[in-house]
Amino acid sequence: MGNILEINNVSKTYGKTAALEAINVSFEEGKIYGLLGRNGAGKTTLLNLITNKFEATTGEILLGKESVWENPNAQSKICYMTEKNMFPKEFTVLQLLKSSFDFYENFDLEYALNLAEQFKLNIGKKFKTLSKGFESITKIIIALSTDCPLVLMDEPVLGLDAAVRDKFYRIFLDNFARKPRTFIISTHLIEEVSGIIEEAVIIDSGRLLLKKPVEEMLQMGYCVAGKSNNVDKYAEGRKVVHSEMVGNFKTITIYEPVSQRDNQTAASLDLEIVPVQLQKLFVHLTGD
Amino acid sequence: MKVSFDNEKSIYIQIAEAIKDDILKDIFEEETQIPSTTQMSVSYRINPATAAKGVNMLVDEGIIYKKRGIGMFVASGAKEDIRNSRKNEFFDKYIAAMIEEAQKLGISREDIIDMIKGGEKKHG
The missing domain is CATH 3.30.70 (Alpha-Beta Plaits)
Known part of the structure; x- marks a missing residue:
């Protein structure tokens, strides 16, 4: 299968600090990747560059053959589940799901509501009043209900207890089987995802340390x-x-x-x- | 089927061996369908490519065959094949390892034979 995402010689500096240095890495269609790194290694910076939040200092990022920078067409194919909350504060969960339905091209609202029920998420509640765990669940549901060919998840299981994390992994794999696409999951819970991800991409102090199948x-x-x-x-x-x-x-x-x-x-x-x-x-x- | 992440064997090999175990125990009978790689992926929380790799290993060995559009089936004669290959492994896996450990501990040949006889009595 071909590459969906190519990161070519990408660096990002903030003032004098280099957050990422000459990153070269590509991601194939239909695979689950783990993006691993210590705190401050540059994982979130990389995800932010892919999703047009910041511009790379040097290098280019291609989705298919198109640059992702200031490119709405490319960005519409990427779903980014951030650790930060970008949603309007007063929205209820239901309003968030409905606005996602309007925003994404193929958002499966019925599936989203079904997941909300499985996770026992109260959709009538305002997002800002949710616990950390239910915030994560809301964002997981949105990410899994899109059919974007590239889904980026930054710390998807933050604040989830062990039982709910296990439920997430099960639902995630079921979702992946129905709609195979590329997932890049950034997480600190490495042992938990070691069986789920096919390849690990490890970033260390802003540099690519390795990219390899986990089994290898x-x-x-x-x-x-x-x-x-x-x-x-x-x-x-x-x-x-x-x-x-x-x-x-x-x-x-x-x-x-x-x-x-x-x-x-x-x-x-x-x-x-x-x-x-x-x-x-x-x-x-x-x-x- | 049992799969463990602490095991020293790769997960795909564990998948293949777990299916073989279940064939030996008649949990999966010959000419019946085994779970799909998706079902295995979801129930063991493993990447579907890993499950597929384990199943493909068994396809290569002739234990499992694919019916296009339907799924994976246990080949007839699979149980006998597995039993034979396990018998061949028996010496390396159990006897050779036992002799090595016995020598380390200074257990004599006669003592081992007595232990085997005692064990046989216990397990009828």
Whole structure:
């Protein structure tokens, strides 16, 4: 499948501060991406550039073959669920859903009302009086009821308890199966989405650190544990991203091409190889 | 079907193995339909591409076949095939691992045989 979104050499500076530096990354049609990064890494800046909130300092962003900058046609194909609230303050949820119906080309109002019921959202309430969780739910419902080929979600599950998050993931996957399109989900709850996203895009201090299928990342990353000097022997010449020691017992996390993993050597050194979770790998790769 | 995110195996391999387990247990019988990749995606909260990868692995092995426009079905003879390949894996997975652990612990050959006999009595 072709690319729906291409970000070509995009930088954004605010005064003297570089928020994003020379980002080159593309997103394919019909895939779910996780946009991951530490606080202040530049995730929201990137989403804001895609959606015409700010202009990139250099580079270009293409949707299909069109630039997204000041381009209503391109923007009409993007649905952006922001962490911030952009809605008129006095609107009830129902009014918001109806105005979304007027705003988006193909907004499924019936589906939206059905979701509101499933999430037990009171549509008669004013948006500004909603709890953080129900604010998120309202925004989720709007995003899922559009049929924009590109949907950006910035922290979609903010303020949702574990049970409601689980319900969201189920409804989200059902929605994706009915209407496959490209989702870019920015979240800090990495472990929860690790099975749901197909590829991870990691931004670190304004730079693109990596873009890879999650499964591939999880095969490249692994922990080796055992007697400290044996672990050191195994680690020689490998890319060690983290290391921990308790007494004489050492655990290291390695990130390298799968073909370089050497189970035999590890076994001969009496070392244990265990898988690493995406969240841990992310923490180690982004520098702690 | 059981799928765990803490498991050291990739999720798509777990999907494939879970389907095989269910075929062995007659939960999915031969020539009957298995859940769609969408159903698997939604119930296990996994990306549909991952579910499809697991199912396609079984299609390649001849365990599952696709009926165009209808869905995925268990091939006839699938249960026997799975049983045979599991038997082949049995030595590596259980016997070799057991011998290695026994040697580490200094358990003798005779002791292992006694344990097996005792275990057989317990499980009738």
